[in-house]
Amino acid sequence: MRRLFAAVIAGAWMASASAGEVEKIDLFEAGRDGYVMYRIPGVVVTAKGSVLAYCEARxxxxxxxxxxxxxRRSEDGGKTWSPQTQIVHNEASVPPNPVAPKSHAEQGVRTVNNPVAIVDRSGAVHFLYCVEYGRCFYMKSDDDGRTFSTPVDVTATFDAFRPEYDWKVLATGPGHGIQLANGRLVVAVWLSTSTGANQHHPSVAATIYSDDGGKTWRRGDIAAPDTPETDDPNETVVVQLADGRVMLNVRNEGPSLRRLVTISPDGATGWTKPEFVKELAEPICMGSIVRLPASAGVGPDRLIFAQPHKTPIPAGSPMPKEWKDRKNLSIKVSRDSGATWPLVKTLEPGPSAYSDLAVLPDGTILCLYERSREVGPDAKGKPYDRLTLARIPASWLPE
Incomplete structure (x- = not known):
């Protein structure tokens, strides 16, 4: 078992805790503890109400x-936090991926990528991560995220895709996976044949799932294939809708410059033909999604989506010069299970990028996201200086 530090330290909030206001705290800062940056955030709320925030340390x-x-772990809804603790170490025993950049292999570097947690109503926390974009490992916590079991290699689950799609690179998430109402664990994944840029293109999106509490994993159908219209479906987020169906919201580089959505009855098979969402512009950046159910007692059933916001332009228009700039992270709300997204509100106007969302038992929304050291709409710099947790009361959401 891998022990996590139990000490809890208080953080300095960036905003007052007045009712209806967003509170922000920096959890990981670039340059600390020998890491140039912390990226690819994930956040979940356990069955006992603890908050787990995790990321890649590069x-x-x-x-x-x-x-x-x-x-890092919080037992008071994200107000105070344990020190950051390493839970996955560089796996030197795993050979380098043959398609990795030449400099990567020459330096003897090993990449650990795309951590994904899945909260189980039983109290367990399941955790998947990849090594060298070529192998996937699973571990489990039975003590509310304090310790994790010895990792088990589950790459055979991905090998089952090969007859249909001969991938060279694999990745889970990023962000978090979900447990369906029937107990099934579902994790979005993407795969690449690695013949394009950065060894990550072209790509397709799919899911893997477990029906026995993480003991075994199986592949689902390829949900979003690579076509001229969809073009490189990759980093995908998953949510179960109020009627029990499972929705994938997919990053892609298609000419429509919009997010791609497909829906399945069980999170693994029977995916609908992927369609573009008119109101969700795609700035070619990971997004995050979570359901705020009516049962939380803070309003109607809603889907919450976070991503750097761009005003949608006509499908097929040339990509504007600054379209890929990562800034203006915004919260978007759908009241009809993702059919429309009419409500938008800025969370971080300055440089900001990847995010993940979770919901506390009282309906407070948590958003862990990447942002610059500078703040404000005119801030400069890269959006990877720190990972910040925002506590968002339901009353703050756009109406």
């Missing part, structure tokens, strides 16, 4: 750098 900036995985 010793250089790139996706193929020397990377570990760190976690």
């Amino acid at each position: 010793k250089s900036g790139g996706d193929w750098s020397d990377i570990d995985v760190f976690l």
Whole structure:
């Protein structure tokens, strides 16, 4: 078992805790403890109400750098936090991926990538992560995220895709996976044949799932294939709708410049033909999604989506010069299970990028996201200086 530090330290909130206001605290800062940056955030709320925030800790900036995985834990809804603790170590025993950049292999670097937690109503926390974009490992916590079991290699689940799609690179999430109402664990994944840029293109999106509490994993159908219209479906987020269906919201580089959505009755098979969402512009950046159910007692059933916001432009229009700039992280709300997204409100106007969302038992929304050291709509710099947790009361959401 891997022990996590139990000490809890208080953080300095960036905003007052007055009713209806967003509270922000920085959880991971670039340059600390020998890591150039902390990226690829994930956040979940356990069955006991504890908050787990985790990320990649990179010793250089790139996706193929020397990377570990760190976690912080809160028992008071994200107000105070344990120190950051390494829960996944660089796996030197795993050989380098043959398609990795030449410099990566020459330096003897091993990449740990795309950590994903899945909360189980039984109290367990399941955890998946990848090594070298070529192997996937599973571990489990039975003590509310304090310790995790010895990792088990579950790459055979992905090998089952090969007859249909001969991938060279694999990745889970990023963000978090979900447990369906029937107990099934579902994790979004993407796969690449690695013939394009950064060894991550072209790609397709799918899911893997477990029906026995994480003991075994199986592949689902490819949900979003690579076509000229969809173009490189990759980092995907998953949510179960109020009627029990499962929705994937997919990053892609298609010419429509919009998010891609497909729906399944069980999170694994029977995916609908992927369709673009008119109101969700795609700035070519990971997004995050969570359901705020009516049972939380803070309003009607809603889907919450976070991503750097761009005003949608006509499908097929040339990509504007600054379209891929990562800033203006915004919260978007749907009241009809994702059919429309008419409500938008800015959470971080300055440089901001990847995010993940979770919901506390009282309906407070948590957003862990990447942002710059500078703040404000005119701030400069890269959005990877820190990972910040925002506590968002339901009353703050756009109406």
